[in-house]
Amino acid sequence: MAQHVRGVVARSKGAPVTVETIVVPDPGPGEAVVKIQACGVCHTDLSYREGGINDEFPFLLGHEAAGIVESIGDGVVDLEPGDYVVLNWRAVCGVCRACKKGKPQYCFDTHNAKQSMTLEDGTALSPALGIGAFVEKTLVAAGQCTKVNPEAPAKVAGLLGCGVMAGLGAAVNTGGIGRGDSIAVIGCGGVGDAAIAGAALAGATTIIAVDTDPRKLEWARGFGATHTINAKEEDPVETIRSYTDGNGADVVIEAVGRPETYKQAFYARDLAGTVVLVGVPFPDMMVPEIPLIDFFGRGGALKSAWYGDCLPSRDFPMYVDLYLQGKFPLDKFVTEEIALDGVDQAFEKMHKGEVLRSVVIF
Ligand SMILES: [Zn+2]
Ligand SMILES: [Zn+2]
Numbered sequence: 001m002a003q004h005v006r007g008v009v010a011r012s013k014g015a016p017v018t019v020e021t022i023v024v025p026d027p028g029p030g031e032a033v034v035k036i037q038a039c040g041v042c043h044t045d046l047s048y049r050e051g052g053i054n055d056e057f058p059f060l061l062g063h064e065a066a067g068i069v070e071s072i073g074d075g076v077v078d079l080e081p082g083d084y085v086v087l088n089w090r091a092v093c094g095v096c097r098a099c100k101k102g103k104p105q106y107c108f109d110t111h112n113a114k115q116s117m118t119l120e121d122g123t124a125l126s127p128a129l130g131i132g133a134f135v136e137k138t139l140v141a142a143g144q145c146t147k148v149n150p151e152a153p154a155k156v157a158g159l160l161g162c163g164v165m166a167g168l169g170a171a172v173n174t175g176g177i178g179r180g181d182s183i184a185v186i187g188c189g190g191v192g193d194a195a196i197a198g199a200a201l202a203g204a205t206t207i208i209a210v211d212t213d214p215r216k217l218e219w220a221r222g223f224g225a226t227h228t229i230n231a232k233e234e235d236p237v238e239t240i241r242s243y244t245d246g247n248g249a250d251v252v253i254e255a256v257g258r259p260e261t262y263k264q265a266f267y268a269r270d271l272a273g274t275v276v277l278v279g280v281p282f283p284d285m286m287v288p289e290i291p292l293i294d295f296f297g298r299g300g301a302l303k304s305a306w307y308g309d310c311l312p313s314r315d316f317p318m319y320v321d322l323y324l325q326g327k328f329p330l331d332k333f334v335t336e337e338i339a340l341d342g343v344d345q346a347f348e349k350m351h352k353g354e355v356l357r358s359v360v361i362f
Contacts, residue, residue, distance in 0.1 A: 007135030027073035037154035062134030091143030167194025169308015179203030187255035200224030
């Protein structure tokens with residue numbers, strides 16, 4: 001029997017979101033229905049509402065969630081009702097060219113539920129990032145459910161499902177930051193701060209936070225930044241060099257997604273250093289003009305990180321365990337707990353930079 005539950009829908013471009021009745025079908029083959037316990041408000045949800053991702057309205061928003069598996073469809077073998085899971089948007093297929101090369105973290109054919117959740121009138125919903133989790137119960141592909149230790153509260157565990165993993169993975173997986181390394185992070189919202197926390201966990205000894213907002217620099221300190229730079233007051237490139245013996249950082253994370261900050265990241269890294277772009281640019285932005293000789297002469301690597309190059313089955317349980325052991329401060333990302341009807345207000349606070357994460361609690 002299909003179930004009727006409440007969820008947050010973006011009906012048209014730029015319009016406020018609404019709480020609607022959502023029809024959730026029983027899980028088909030390879031699918032699972034998950035009772036959501038908590039779901040973080042991510043910038044990508046706002047981008048969907050603004051029409052910045054695609055035009056496939058109406059969207060069922062939310063994708064950074066944890067909950068309990070309620071039911072499973074035929075053929076699901078590694079999941080049972082009652083399992084505590086974090087939802088992921090990279091349910092690896094196992095057979096695409098990336099998976100075949102043994103690099104499932106780049107899987108090009110990730111799985112989502114085949115059936116649609118709908119509005120009461122039958123209109124199919126497009127779930128954000130193939131999840132849709134600002135809803136009491138959601139339908140996903142079974143592979144989108146990653147089991148983690150149930151001792152971690154849903155409001156913190158769920159954050160690994162998107163933003164925190166993106167930043168953490170940008171530093172640790174994509175950037176390859178390690179013991180004794182130096183790192184600079186440009187843009188200290190949730191993703192940038194997760195990169196800082198990841199670098200601290202990995203043993204980086206110089207962790208430089210760059211932002212224009214003193215409040216964000218304060219947050220960055222709390223996550224392990226050893227130096228902070230207010231880019232309104234100091235030149236970030238020169239100051240990053242001054243904190244790294246005049247050389248630049250081994251890894252620079254660009255968590256803003258703008259040409260001017262990308263250019264800063266390019267020149268703020270050491271020779272043979274790595275730049276990781278994790279901030280999401282607008283489609284009309286261009287690569288900044290940089291002399292080609294500088295690309296050649298400085299060597300190193302210019303990378304982009306999608307979902308922190310994570311492998312949910314490897315990374316989610318590990319970081320939940322590290323959180324439970326007091327080694328990774330997942331809980332510090334939660335600024336406020338809100339109800340299902342508070343998502344639009346949370347977007348506003350996020351836009352103004354007042355919160356790291358608002359989390360919807362069910
Ligand atoms: Zn694949
Ligand atoms: Zn997200």
